Amino acid sequence: MPRSIGGVKGTPRAFATLDLGAATTATALIGRVAGRWRLLGALAAPASAPADVLLELLAERIRLADPDLAAAAGLARGSTQDIPHLVARSSVPGTVAVLAASARALEPLTVAVARSGWRWRGASGDRLHAGAMTALLLDPTVSVAVVGAGDPPGGDERAGLPELVALAAAATQRRPDLTVVLAGSAGNLRTRFGLPGRDGRLRGLRRGDQESAAGVARPASNDVSAHPRVLLVPRDVEGGVEWAALTAALAGLRRDPAESRQAMTAALGGLAGALDRRVELLEIGLDGGLRASATPGPTAGSSHVRAVQGAGAALVPYELGEARLEAVQAWSTQPFDRHRLRDRLLELRAAPWTGVAGDGARLRLAAARAALSRLAALTPEIGDGPAPDLVVMAGGAFAPAPAAAILLALADAVRRPAAIQVVFDHARLLGPLGTVSDPVERDILVADLAGDLLLPLGSIVMPGGIRPGRRAGRVIVDSPAGTMTMGLDHGALEFTPVPPGEQATVLLESAEPVLLGSYGRRLSVDVAGGVGGLLIDLRDVPLRLPDRREARRELLARWEDSAWPGGTA
Amino acid sequence: MxxxxxxxxxxxxxxxxxxxxxxxxxxxxxxxxxxxxxxxxVRRTIDPVLTVRLALAPGDQPLVAAGDQVVAGSALARRLREPMIRGAGRVGRGERAAVAPRSGQRWAPEPGAGIDPDLAGEYLFELDGRWRVIAGEIADPLEAPVDGIVTSVSGGAGISLATTASGVLGSTVLGGPARGRLAIAATPGGELRASAIDVGRAGEILVVGARIDAEALTRARAMGVRGVVVGAMPSKERRDFMASEARQRASRQRLPPFAVLVLDGTLRRPISSPVMAILETLEGREVGIVADPPCLAFEMAVDAPALPVxxxxxxxxxxxxxxxxxxxxxxxxxxxxxxxxxxxxxxxxxxxxxxxxxxxxxxxxxxx
The missing domain is CATH 2.30.30 (SH3 type barrels.)
Known part of the structure; x- marks a missing residue:
């Protein structure tokens, strides 16, 4: 798989990008036009579609639409196989079995594993007997076993911990391919149970690895050549996040620069540098989600990137438990009972490219909101940080939705008092561009294409601290189309058309201080337009919804109707 | 139709x-x-050459080894109905193994050790020099759904069979594996009601159209039906059926294995015409339902008519x-x-x- 398009600065006049997702194959053709790289076109189809046919169809459309441009880019008939390709590929996350002595001890471990991009199944010694735990470890879909305990172990862990390590050691006798991660004080029992891996202890993660452009951590030293692999990780707390080293070690086991989400994270650093803005990426796909933030550094290539992948943030998670079902139902405007909703979601998981039009569109965005909420809950360190200037939305969950509906879904699920611009990776270029191994070449490409790869959806202005039950002031939006004034009324939601490429000024005048970056009674922000326009969101931060299902559904439907032109029926 | x-x-x-x-x-x-x-x-309707994997749980006793040739219906393993973990102390006295045991090896009590000789099991893990074993008194046979050659046996995990059978691919299998004579009991878009199933269907695998409810499945099993092929099955019916299946598994008087092959998903839709045409061709033949891959397995004789295209x-x-x-x-x-x-x-x-x-x-x- 090429990790470089070769002579970007030289001969090629065009190259192709392929993002081979779990649900969708997305292709794009990039051409050299007027001395810089430009997006010529993009096309996507269900994942089973052959990429070469898709690319040739795209090239044919470009030839029909602009023969001169196609000729200048060298897109002759049948030429798409010969031009360089950048390929990013989604991989189905493996499963980690997480064993702890008690349910209390299990919970923080599973949170740490959930942040590593792996699927997980947990078991605690106080709830499951040894036979069932062994069955879990022998399940062929499980490739890593994590046995963890506090250091020192808690009172509820001491008695059961040796049995858990013994179970893991016994499982490696049957499955030498099983990787065992002993976390916290479980590592002290390694030699007692004859587990190999003397040199396998992680000697601390290199900070640069964890926060590198690749966005994944890898052990600085781990002896992984011999099976079974046994890694030892300490219990630590970093930035308020428990078991950070465990998350990093597991993410390191998944390291693959050509994997879509890891590659997107790499490209995000270049994007932040090129735009000189704080950028956040929110991606929801069929098999997982990604949240990454990038802050430009003082020099080229020095962007500070942090990223968290979560299999649980998939559009329809593999484990569709009651809580997750409830979360989707909470966002759904359709009167499905739980069984019907589960059926619809299972169908969506089995064939995610179907039912995109009609009521399936709203169901998809209800599932996407729930996924965004799960992703936000997984990433408190990003959410609690400074608000980004720009949010990049990505992933198949949002691909077919209208721009305003995506803006509203984001505003619903990820709430913070700020004014942010929202764009969409509409051609799914970030992943393929991120596979370029040379960071300089990658940053040049991203900078060249930044204007084309980001479709401006619009902006969200979401002030905080507006109290209910009183008219606090007014909002004045001054745009090239005119001036619009609305009351600063708690709970109001208003879309204002501000076309892409245009700017508007939003002035908030309030009797009491409101929060929008900073507190004040008179605040003014410049915002960028987009296909979905400007969303003034005066609802609670965080959002409060009625407890009664009917009332909640009615309220959500009213908000959604403002974002779906002509409805979805 | x-x-x-x-x-x-x-x-x-x-x-x-x-x-x-x-x-x-x-x-x-x-x-x-x-x-x-x-x-x-692309919807694949047929897997032309099946490799079947049959799941085992810790404690289940494989009765075959890699390389064994098996015919449909022959016992591959004994599945424990109620596995129990036994302490190492008792095992140590009756230990048969001449060498140090490893997890997954079979354990049987020594005669005269004061342990029920029928209580066989397998070594699970060692703690402080004493092994724990998983064993059980009652076991059910796991039968081969199709002819094949055992390619691997992984204690506690599964048995793989290389077969010459083909399979009509579906999306999910509940229960099973099972084997029986294929019979068309409803139209592709139809539904089979519980009242339409009688004991005359014993030994058959029924093609029941677009959907079936848990009540009809329960009756089908009680009437001796071996399996059902259905277009779609809502998750509520699946849950109810699996609960019923678990209760049945726990009972002393077990019925023969029963399996449900769901061809599509959870929302009602008729069986597609290419799949229905194949099922009609196979009607009256011995077929099996296996879970991995989820399919209806069948053998094609050389002189049999070709499957419809x-x-x-x-x-x-x-x-x-x-x-x-x-x-x-x-x-x-x-x-x-x-x-x-x-x-x-x-x-x-x-x-x-x-x-x-x-x-x-x-x-x-x-x-x-």
Whole structure:
């Protein structure tokens, strides 16, 4: 798989990008036009579609639409196989079995594993007997076993911990391919149970690895050549996040620069540098989600990137438990009972490219909101940080939705008092561009294409601290189309058309201080337009919804109707 | 309703049902010289040569070894009904193993050790020099659903069989594995009610149309039916059936194995005509239902008629109001705007009634 398009600065006049997702194959053709790289076109189809046919169809459309441009880019008939390709590929996350002595001890471990991009199944010694735990470890879909305990172990862990390590050691006798991660004080029992891996202890993660452009951590030293692999990780707390080293070690086991989400994270650093803005990426796909933030550094290539992948943030998670079902139902405007909703979601998981039009569109965005909420809950360190200037939305969950509906879904699920611009990776270029191994070449490409790869959806202005039950002031939006004034009324939601490429000024005048970056009674922000326009969101931060299902559904439907032109029926 | 198209192909190729995607489906199938057709999702109907994996749990006793040749119906393993963990101290006294045991090895109590000799099990793990074993008093046989050669036996995990059987692929199997005579009991879009199942169906695997409820499944099992092939099954019915299956598994008087093969998913839609045509061809033959891969396994004799081949340009609508409808591919229709401002690539489909409609490409599937 090429990790470089070769002579970007030289001969090629065009190259192709392929993002081979779990649900969708997305292709794009990039051409050299007027001395810089430009997006010529993009096309996507269900994942089973052959990429070469898709690319040739795209090239044919470009030839029909602009023969001169196609000729200048060298897109002759049948030429798409010969031009360089950048390929990013989604991989189905493996499963980690997480064993702890008690349910209390299990919970923080599973949170740490959930942040590593792996699927997980947990078991605690106080709830499951040894036979069932062994069955879990022998399940062929499980490739890593994590046995963890506090250091020192808690009172509820001491008695059961040796049995858990013994179970893991016994499982490696049957499955030498099983990787065992002993976390916290479980590592002290390694030699007692004859587990190999003397040199396998992680000697601390290199900070640069964890926060590198690749966005994944890898052990600085781990002896992984011999099976079974046994890694030892300490219990630590970093930035308020428990078991950070465990998350990093597991993410390191998944390291693959050509994997879509890891590659997107790499490209995000270049994007932040090129735009000189704080950028956040929110991606929801069929098999997982990604949240990454990038802050430009003082020099080229020095962007500070942090990223968290979560299999649980998939559009329809593999484990569709009651809580997750409830979360989707909470966002759904359709009167499905739980069984019907589960059926619809299972169908969506089995064939995610179907039912995109009609009521399936709203169901998809209800599932996407729930996924965004799960992703936000997984990433408190990003959410609690400074608000980004720009949010990049990505992933198949949002691909077919209208721009305003995506803006509203984001505003619903990820709430913070700020004014942010929202764009969409509409051609799914970030992943393929991120596979370029040379960071300089990658940053040049991203900078060249930044204007084309980001479709401006619009902006969200979401002030905080507006109290209910009183008219606090007014909002004045001054745009090239005119001036619009609305009351600063708690709970109001208003879309204002501000076309892409245009700017508007939003002035908030309030009797009491409101929060929008900073507190004040008179605040003014410049915002960028987009296909979905400007969303003034005066609802609670965080959002409060009625407890009664009917009332909640009615309220959500009213908000959604403002974002779906002509409805979805 | 019977299949609308007739059998084709040669008997010699019967074990490898031909289809538009016999090679690379995405490239072979392009009936109208239209690249758009190859962008449609491909629905594989047949796995021509099955490799079957049968799951085992810790404590289950394999009765075969890699390389063994087995015939359908022969016992492959004994599955423990109520596995128990036994302490190492008691095991140590009656230990038979001459060398240090390893996890997964079989354990049997020494005669005269004061332990029930029927209580066999396997070593699970060692703690402080004493082994724990998993064992049980009652075991049920796991029978081979098809002929084959055992390629691997992984204690506590599973048995793999290389077979010469083919399989009609589905999406999920509940219960099983099971084996029986295939019988068509309902039309592709129909539904089999509990009252329509009687003891005359004993030993059969029934094709029951678009859906079936848990009550009908429970009655079918009670009447001696060995399995059911159904177009779709809602998750509530699945849950109810699995709960019933668990209760049945726990009872002393067990019925023969019973399996449900769900061909599509959870939302009701008729069995597709290519699959129905194959099932009709197989009617009256001995078949098996296996879970991995989820399919209806069958052997094809060399002199048997070839399986029917669907028209190359046959497409099926997978979602929306017309879910389950079939028609002929009539070419790409380009991007279209749908309600809510959603723009989607579409294709034209000539339905059986002659009407031609534009359908999002994502909502269409073709057969291979």
């Amino acid at each position: 019977r299949a609308r198209w007739s059998a084709a192909g040669s008997a010699a190729d019967a074990n490898r049902p031909a289809g538009p995607g016999d090679g690379d489906p995405a490239r072979d199938a392009d009936p109208a010289g239209d690249a758009g057709f190859s962008l449609l999702a 669907p028209p190359t340009d046959l497409v099926r609508i997978r979602a929306g109001a017309l879910a389950g409808a079939e028609g002929r591919w009539a070419g790409m229709a380009g991007p279209r705007r749908f309600p809510g401002g959603v723009w989607l690539e579409t294709g034209r489909v000539e339905l059986d009634g002659g009407e031609t409609i534009s359908v999002p490409l994502g909502d269409l599937e073709r057969f291979a």
